Each structure stands twice: as C-alpha cells, then as structure tokens.
Amino acid sequence: MDPADFRRNAHALVDWIATYLEQVERYPVLSRVAPGDVHSALPPQAPERGEAFAAVAADFERVLLPALTHWNHPGFMAYFASSASPAGILGEMLSAALNQQAMLWKTSPASTELEEVTLGWLRELIGLPAAFDGVIYDTASISTLHGLAAAREQAVPGASAHGLVRVERPLRAYASEHAHSSVDKALAALGLGLDALRKIPADADFRMRPDALASAIDEDVAGGARPVAVVATIGTTSTTSVDPVAAIAPICEQRGIWLHVDAAYAGVAAIVPELRPRFEGWERADSIVVNPHKWLFTPMDISVLYCRRMPTLRAAFSLVPEFLRTAEGDRGVRNLMDTGIQLGRRFRSLKLWMVLRDFGAEGLRDVMREHVRLARLFASWVDADANFERVAPVPFSVVCFRARGSDGASPADVDALNERLMERVNASGDVFLSHTRLDGRFVIRLAIGHYRTSEKHVARAWELLRQGVA
Amino acid sequence: MDPADFRRNAHALVDWIATYLEQVERYPVLSRVAPGDVHSALPPQAPERGEAFAAVAADFERVLLPALTHWNHPGFMAYFASSASPAGILGEMLSAALNQQAMLWKTSPASTELEEVTLGWLRELIGLPAAFDGVIYDTASISTLHGLAAAREQAVPGASAHGLVRVERPLRAYASEHAHSSVDKALAALGLGLDALRKIPADADFRMRPDALASAIDEDVAGGARPVAVVATIGTTSTTSVDPVAAIAPICEQRGIWLHVDAAYAGVAAIVPELRPRFEGWERADSIVVNPHKWLFTPMDISVLYCRRMPTLRAAFSLVPEFLRTAEGDRGVRNLMDTGIQLGRRFRSLKLWMVLRDFGAEGLRDVMREHVRLARLFASWVDADANFERVAPVPFSVVCFRARGSDGASPADVDALNERLMERVNASGDVFLSHTRLDGRFVIRLAIGHYRTSEKHVARAWELLRQGVA
Numbered sequence: 031m032d033p034a035d036f037r038r039n040a041h042a043l044v045d046w047i048a049t050y051l052e053q054v055e056r057y058p059v060l061s062r063v064a065p066g067d068v069h070s071a072l073p074p075q076a077p078e079r080g081e082a083f084a085a086v087a088a089d090f091e092r093v094l095l096p097a098l099t100h101w102n103h104p105g106f107m108a109y110f111a112s113s114a115s116p117a118g119i120l121g122e123m124l125s126a127a128l129n130q131q132a133m134l135w136k137t138s139p140a141s142t143e144l145e146e147v148t149l150g151w152l153r154e155l156i157g158l159p160a161a162f163d164g165v166i167y168d169t170a171s172i173s174t175l176h177g178l179a180a181a182r183e184q185a186v187p188g189a190s191a192h193g194l195v196r197v198e199r200p201l202r203a204y205a206s207e208h209a210h211s212s213v214d215k216a217l218a219a220l221g222l223g224l225d226a227l228r229k230i231p232a233d234a235d236f237r238m239r240p241d242a243l244a245s246a247i248d249e250d251v252a253g254g255a256r257p258v259a260v261v262a263t264i265g266t267t268s269t270t271s272v273d274p275v276a277a278i279a280p281i282c283e284q285r286g287i288w289l290h291v292d293a294a295y296a297g298v299a300a301i302v303p304e305l306r307p308r309f310e311g312w313e314r315a316d317s318i319v320v321n322p323h324k325w326l327f328t329p330m331d332i333s334v335l336y337c338r339r340m341p342t343l344r345a346a347f348s349l350v351p352e353f354l355r356t357a358e359g360d361r362g363v364r365n366l367m368d369t370g371i372q373l374g375r376r377f378r379s380l381k382l383w384m385v386l387r388d389f390g391a392e393g394l395r396d397v398m399r400e401h402v403r404l405a406r407l408f409a410s411w412v413d414a415d416a417n418f419e420r421v422a423p424v425p426f427s428v429v430c431f432r433a434r435g436s437d438g439a440s441p442a443d444v445d446a447l448n449e450r451l452m453e454r455v456n457a458s459g460d461v462f463l464s465h466t467r468l469d470g471r472f473v474i475r476l477a478i479g480h481y482r483t484s485e486k487h488v489a490r491a492w493e494l495l496r497q498g499v500a
Numbered sequence: 501m502d503p504a505d506f507r508r509n510a511h512a513l514v515d516w517i518a519t520y521l522e523q524v525e526r527y528p529v530l531s532r533v534a535p536g537d538v539h540s541a542l543p544p545q546a547p548e549r550g551e552a553f554a555a556v557a558a559d560f561e562r563v564l565l566p567a568l569t570h571w572n573h574p575g576f577m578a579y580f581a582s583s584a585s586p587a588g589i590l591g592e593m594l595s596a597a598l599n600q601q602a603m604l605w606k607t608s609p610a611s612t613e614l615e616e617v618t619l620g621w622l623r624e625l626i627g628l629p630a631a632f633d634g635v636i637y638d639t640a641s642i643s644t645l646h647g648l649a650a651a652r653e654q655a656v657p658g659a660s661a662h663g664l665v666r667v668e669r670p671l672r673a674y675a676s677e678h679a680h681s682s683v684d685k686a687l688a689a690l691g692l693g694l695d696a697l698r699k700i701p702a703d704a705d706f707r708m709r710p711d712a713l714a715s716a717i718d719e720d721v722a723g724g725a726r727p728v729a730v731v732a733t734i735g736t737t738s739t740t741s742v743d744p745v746a747a748i749a750p751i752c753e754q755r756g757i758w759l760h761v762d763a764a765y766a767g768v769a770a771i772v773p774e775l776r777p778r779f780e781g782w783e784r785a786d787s788i789v790v791n792p793h794k795w796l797f798t799p800m801d802i803s804v805l806y807c808r809r810m811p812t813l814r815a816a817f818s819l820v821p822e823f824l825r826t827a828e829g830d831r832g833v834r835n836l837m838d839t840g841i842q843l844g845r846r847f848r849s850l851k852l853w854m855v856l857r858d859f860g861a862e863g864l865r866d867v868m869r870e871h872v873r874l875a876r877l878f879a880s881w882v883d884a885d886a887n888f889e890r891v892a893p894v895p896f897s898v899v900c901f902r903a904r905g906s907d908g909a910s911p912a913d914v915d916a917l918n919e920r921l922m923e924r925v926n927a928s929g930d931v932f933l934s935h936t937r938l939d940g941r942f943v944i945r946l947a948i949g950h951y952r953t954s955e956k957h958v959a960r961a962w963e964l965l966r967q968g969v970a
Contacts, residue, residue: 033519036518040518068617075624086854098598102597114597116501119597123513124517126588126596128568128570136530136531143537151544171844191693191695193687194663195665200665200666211819214819215843222663222691333844347685347688372638374641381596388550388553391547392550
C-alpha cells in the first residue's frame with residue numbers, strides 16, 4: 031500500500047469510524063457471537079499474495095464487527111467504562127503514523143518532553159503537589175508493579191541487584207480485601223509471592239480498617255516479618271469504596287512503609303473540586319496510579335504512575351547498556367527507558383494532550399460531574415423501589431445493587447435471580463452491566479464512565495431491570 | 501468534539517498523515533531540537549476551556565514536529581528500525597476507535613480470537629510447530645519477563661504463590677554477554693536479581709559458546725545453585741549474531757532448564773526460506789519472543805511470546821477474581837487476562853492482521869530479502885574500502901563497522917574518530933545510525949528494517965561516511 035492508496039483507504043476508514051461513532055447505538059453493546067465464531071470464519075493461513083484493503087475491510091465488517099463488545103457505546107456500564115473520545119482517537123491516528131519510540135530522549139524528544147508536560151498538567155488538575163514526578167505506562171497492572179518494585183527496593187535495599195533468595199525475614203504487603211487483583215499479580219511477579227499479601231478486613235462500607243491494618247503490621251513485625259508496602263485504594267473495583275488514606279498514611283509513615291495508592295479508576299475525578307475530599311491524604315503516598323484510559327476519555331492504553339521517590343524506582347530498573355548511552359543522558363536529560371521494565375515506549379502522551387485540550391478542564395469536570403449525578407439518580411431509583419436494594423455507598427459513578435427476590439427466597443435463589451436478571455438485561459443489547467460478589471452474595475454493578483452516557487442510557491438500564499423483575 | 505467534527509478533523513489529519521508518508525524525507529531523521537525546547541514552548545497548565553482541534557494541530561506542527569526523530573523515515577538505520585506501514589496505521593486507527601479491551605473473551609471476542617488466528621498465521625509463516633501457543637504483549641521486555649516468570653515457576657514450583665524469600669539455593673540464569681538488557685531487567689523484576697545472571701562468553705563472532713555454557717551450569721549446580729533459565733539470542737542487539745541454539749537446546753534439555761529464545765528482532769525473518777537455517781533448533785525452546793513491531797512493519801507496540809508450556813505461564817499469573825468470572829471462562833474459553841500480568845489489553849492483533857494481509861507472505865519475504873541484500877551490499881563496500889573495517893558477520897540486515905583511522909592512531913583516537921564520524925553523518929539529517937561497543941571499541945551500526953528503505957538510502961549513508969573520513 032503506497033501513500034496514495036493509504037490516503038484513499040484512510041479517508042474511507044475515517045468515514046466508517048465517524049459513522050460508527052454517530053451510530054454506535056445500532057449495535058448490541060455485548061457481542062452475541064459464540065466462542066469460535068471468529069476463528070472458524072477466517073482462513074487458517076496468511077495469504078500468500080497481498081490483498082486489497084477493501085477485502086480486509088469487508089472481512090472486518092463480516093466477521094469482526096459482530097464479535098465486538100462495544101466499549102465505545104454509551105450503554106457500556108460494565109466493569110469500569112473505558113471510552114475513546116474523538117480527540118483521543120485523533121491522537122492515536124497520529125501516534126501510529128509517527129511511530130515514535132521514546133526509549134531515549136534523542137529517539138523522541140517530542141514524546142519524552144510532552145509526557146512531562148501533560149503529566150504536569152494532569153498532576154495539577156488532580157491537585158497533587160509538585161513533589162510527585164510522573165511516568166506513563168501501558169496499564170495500571172504495570173504501574174502498580176513498578177510502584178511495588180520501588181517499595182521492594184526501599185524495604186530491601188539492593189533487591190533488584192541481589193534478588194530475594196537470600197532475604198531472611200518474610201516480606202509482607204497489605205491491602206484491603208477489596209484491592210484489585212493487579213496487586214496480587216505484582217507480588218507474584220516480584221518474587222514476594224501471593225502469600226506475602228495480607229488482606230486487611232474492611233468496614234461495612236468496604237473501606238480498609240486502619241486499626242486492623244496497624245494491628246496486622248505490628249503483629250507481623252513482632253513475628254519477624256518485614257513490611258514492604260501498603261496498597262490503599264481510592265475507588266475499589268467492586269464498589270468504588272474509598273480506603274481512609276488520611277488514616278492509613280500516618281500508619282505507614284510511622285513505620286517507614288511505602289504507601290501505594292491505587293486510584294486507577296477514580297483518580298482523575300480529583301479534577302472535580304467537590305469530589306476532592308475523597309482523596310484526602312493521598313498526597314502523603316509514595317506512589318499513586320491514575321488511568322486516563324478509564325474515566326478520562328482517552329483510548330486504551332495509558333496509565334500514569336505518580337511517584338514521590340522516583341530515584342528509588344530508577345534504582346530498581348536503570349541499566350544503561352553501551353548501545354543506548356547518549357551524550358544527552360550524560361548531561362542529565364531524562365531517558366524514559368530508565369524508569370521501568372519496558373524499553374519500547376509508544377507516544378501515549380499525544381492522545382492525552384489532545385483530550386485535555388479538546389475538553390479543557392471545565393469540560394472534563396462537566397462530564398465527570400454529570401456521571402456522578404447520574405449514578406446518584408440511579409441509586410435514588412434503586413432506593414425507592416421495594417423490589418431492589420442498594421448494597422454499597424456511591425462515592426463516584428458506580429452503583430452496586432440487587433433485586434431482593436421474593437419473601438423467603440434463599441440467598442442462593444436470590445443470587446441466581448440476579449444473575450439471570452443481569453444476563454437478560456445484557457441480552458437486550460442496549461446496555462451492558464457487570465457483577466461482583468460482596469459478602470459472598472451476587473451483586474449487579476452499573477458503572478458510568480463513557481463520555482456520551484446520558485440520562486437516557488441510565489433510564490433505559492433501569493427500565494430493563496424493572497421489567498426483568500416484573 | 502462531536503462525530504461530525506471528528507469526521508472533518510480526521511479527514512484533515514489523514515491528508516496530513518498521507519503527505520507525511522509521501523514526504524517524510526523532507527525532515528531530518530534525527531531531531532535537531534535541544535533538551536527543553538518542547539517543554540518551554542508549551543504552557544505549564546492545561547487549558548480551562550476546550551480548544552479547537554485546529555489550534556492543537558498548529559501546536560503539533562510548530563512545537564512537536566521539529567522534536568520528532570523520524571522512526572518512519574527510510575533513512576532511519578539506528579537501533580533496530582521499527583516502521584509503521586500504511587496497513588498497520590489503518591489498523592491502529594480502527595483499533596483506537598473501537599477501543600477494545602480484551603481481558604475476557606466476552607469483553608472482546610473479536611480481539612481474543614483474532615489474536616489466536618493471527619498468531620497461528622505468524623507461527624506457520626516462521627515455521628514453528630503447532631505445539632507453540634502464542635500471546636501478544638506490548639514489548640519484548642514484557643514478553644521476556646513472562647517467559648522467565650514461567651521458567652521461574654518451573655524451576656521453583658509455587659514461586660508465584662510463595663515467593664522466593666524462603667528459597668534456599670541461589671538461582672541462576674544464563675545468557676551471552678551480548679544478550680539484551682531486557683533479560684537483566686526481567687531478572688531484577690522477578691526477584692532473582694541482576695546477580696543471578698551469569699553472562700557466558702561469546703566466540704569471535706559474538707555467539708554464545710555452548711561449552712562455556714555447559715561448564716558454567718555444571719559449576720553452579722556443583723556449588724549448590726539452581727539453574728532457572730538459559731536465554732539464547734537469535735539476532736543480538738549489537739551485531740545480530742546468532743547463538744547456536746541447536747547446540748544450546750540439548751544442554752538445557754539434559755539438565756531440565758527452561759530455554760528462552762530472544763528473537764525479538766530477527767524472528768520474523770524466519771519467513772524467508774533461505775534465512776531459516778539461522779533458526780535451527782529454536783523449535784526446541786520453551787519460549788520465544790518475536791516482535792512484529794520491529795521488522796514486520798507493524799506500528800509500536802506489539803510483541804509476541806510463543807510458548808510450548810503455556811500452562812506453566814498461566815500457573816504463574818492466573819487469578820480469577822469474582823468480578824471477572826464468566827460463564828464462558830468456565831466452559832474453557834480463553835480469557836487473555838490469565839496469560840499475564842496486564843489485565844488491560846489493546847486490540848493489537850488487528851494491525852498485525854492488516855499488515856499480513858496487505859503484504860501477503862510473498863510481499864513480506866520480498867522486503868526482508870531486499871533488506872538482507874542491502875546489508876550485504878553495504879558490507880561489501882566496507883570490505884572493499886581500506887579506510888573502513890567490518891567488525892562482525894552480517895547474518896541479517898545489520899552491519900557493524902568502523903573507520904580504521906590513520907596508521908599509529910591509538911584505540912582511543914580511533915574511537916573518538918568514529919564517534920565524531922557518526923555524529924557528523926547523523927547531523928546530515930539524511931540517515932540516522934547508532935553505535936555499540938565490541939571488545940571495548942566504539943563501533944558504528946547500520947540497521948536496515950524500514951519497509952521503504954532502498955539502495956538509494958544505503959548508498960547515501962555510505963557516501964556520507966566516506967566523505968566523513970576524507
């Protein structure tokens with residue numbers, strides 16, 4: 031495909047994409063294909079001769095389009111919504127064509143420095159002090175892995191160099207029972223092991239109990255273990271509960287333990303002044319993860335780690351082989367490869383820069399405020415309906431609830447009822463909800479976060495739910 | 501920005517991109533900005549009000565464009581070239597708009613199954629047996645991290661669950677002194693530590709010495725250590741040398757040690773039949789990393805890990821929290837989140853699928869063959885010129901060489917001469933070369949891999965080099 035073909039094909043694709051964005055509600059949010067449908071509809075081997083793009087586009091429409099679950103549909107209210115706003119899509123288009131690889135400053139001064147600039151903008155928008163230095167990774171899983179690698183380096187100086195095999199005291203990390211599985215995976219990867227994670231009980235509102243945390247740490251230390259990190263979450267995955275960071279931070283400070291805050295979903299909501307109190311104390315953390323690809327309308331993938339101790343992070347991962355040594359590096363220029371495991375780095379800041387400029391701070395606040403309003407509105411409908419019950423507070427834009435079931439129904443029956451209800455609602459194609467378990471019980475989640483989700487979509491979800499229990 | 505604005509802005513952007521692809525040679529390959537230029541040209545804060553895309557595009561042209569190092573320029577011959585062919589750019593455009601997140605089969609059947617299909621195509625093209633199952637990660641660093649995590653799990657069963665702190669025998673990994681730094685970083689991350697890596701001497705052609713490997717392992721085992729993995733490289737970063745995998749594999753098999761093959765750059769060249777002998781024995785590896793974003797004309801980022809022991813990899817990282825349990829998972833459908841650290845997954849297979857169909861197997865072979873021919877041609881020019889010397893064989897598309905310097909010049913003088921020569925050539929803007937050190941000496945590298953690099957570009961590099969020593 032030469033540039034002239036590209037021009038023609040790309041214009042056709044842009045028309046398709048623009049129409050898709052206009053008419054995405056024509057499609058069922060949740061794909062209706064069966065496992066294997068895509069696999070069996072495509073040839074088992076690559077073509078020997080090159081094919082025209084029109085043939086590829088036709089196969090896309092025939093085979094792949096029905097197999098999409100439409101994350102970019104305003105009825106997507108499952109998990110945490112991740113939406114690609116038009117400005118973010120433009121950023122990705124340009125990023126793909128430029129194909130920057132910012133391992134070194136000189137291999138992409140634009141990407142290296144725009145990352146600093148946009149992360150400075152975002153840091154100020156969410157109200158973190160300048161002591162926090164930022165770095166972009168792909169996903170929150172990788173951001174948390176790096177935060178905890180730095181914590182490991184602080185607790186066991188030289189851990190990256192010498193490993194953990196000869197460490198004598200057991201290592202421990204702490205998180206609430208509602209922390210995200212990425213914490214478990216990071217500990218598995220880092221050689222601390224899943225067993226190193228002590229899950230701290232939560233209160234009735236699913237928030238980590240600081241008293242239980244302090245006791246657990248002190249008990250472990252008395253038993254000879256070495257605490258490595260505490261992970262507090264602002265906006266847990268199940269209920270978006272907020273661990274009391276202001277109470278957790280001093281526990282960590284007094285004991286010299288790294289505090290990592292997982293605000294992957296909710297962190298960007300600190301842009302909204304009236305939501306800022308939910309973030310009290312997070313400025314005392316050592317590292318914080320915030321994902322623009324969740325609630326900041328930026329396409330997958332882009333996760334930000336803000337860290338107050340970036341030299342500790344660099345100590346864990348900076349190796350400079352000769353072929354990557356540059357005169358600029360010697361003069362103190364930042365080479366992003368030194369801040370993590372990944373040598374290759376896409377130009378991710380470009381899409382974030384475009385989203386921040388397209389919405390403006392005011393525009394971002396407006397959309398997030400509306401999402402929170404819609405979540406509270408939906409919660410009020412649940413609260414007012416005797417057939418439903420809400421099972422968690424609504425600090426952000428997620429509502430956890432369930433149908434009550436008939437009098438005398440067993441918990442298992444009520445769980446089965448709710449599972450069927452969710453599947454029936456999702457089968458409508460208009461909305462897509464997900465679930466969790468709280469206190470062992472099946473709970474439906476409605477998560478608002480798509481930049482175009484409006485009251486109409488939330489009302490439709492409620493209509494379907496009420497019809498489902500009628 | 502609404503869909504109508506998007507349509508207009510995206511068409512304008514497509515025209516810009518198409519012109520960029522046509523006229524990329526107007527720009528100096530290596531950016532000429534100074535550190536801080538981008539930072540100081542942009543405001544310190546995000547805008548309060550949203551801005552028109554035209555303003556953003558104007559800032560892009562004014563501030564960022566001069567700060568790009570043009571990886572998508574056919575004169576880019578530094579590091580390993582990574583080029584974004586038009587079909588790959590189209591794939592990224594569509595992927596951004598669809599914003600798929602394939603953590604579970606149901607959250608993107610299309611992405612989950614197209615990954616299987618395209619990795620099956622690629623596996624067959626490069627001649628690996630069906631016993632190799634594939635998974636897409638972002639970068640080779642992360643692929644290697646996962647390969648070595650699986651190796652760790654095999655050598656220390658339960659390592660992910662229980663960690664390494666209580667392991668009594670020191671752990672060891674082995675790689676040649678020319679292995680990529682991603683191996684070091686993976687060992688640092690995994691808790692084995694940088695010290696766990698024993699670097700095996702290479703022969704005069706920079707290939708790992710199997711006899712030295714076997715001795716090192718046996719010595720370590722006799723000393724009480726436990727070998728975890730051997731990393732062999734097909735196409736090392738400095739010289740693209742090829743470790744003798746066919747001799748290394750039996751050493752690993754006899755001792756039950758995981759063999760990971762780093763073919764991040766060269767692996768895709770196994771598509772070319774006459775290059776296939778360089779890959780002898782790699783089918784005996786436990787895991788192999790191959791990067792389509794290097795020499796397969798696919799935009800950053802996409803790395804593939806082929807693994808013969810995927811259950812071991814999954815054992816290290818499969819955790820299924822309730823909110824991600826699905827009926828499909830219970831029925832044996834693959835949920836990609838179980839094959840690694842990252843929960844979030846972009847729709848990376850789409851661009852690879854488009855590239856494979858656009859070029860066809862024949863087209864890919866033609867371009868790679870031409871790159872190898874050009875490298876040999878350049879090597880022949882070096883060999884025939886008394887002012888230069890070639891310092892390594894050319895198994896693929898990279899040539900390592902240096903200017904000889906005047907009679908009686910000290911090694912330090914010759915190194916300085918070559919560093920100045922490279923900087924002068926790069927300052928031309930027509931080509932961008934990088935360097936390495938071999939046996940302590942500064943060496944210039946010319947790496948061919950851009951889909952549009954032709955004899956004209958290689959000849960221009962040679963012209964500049966000859967002028968530089970004249």
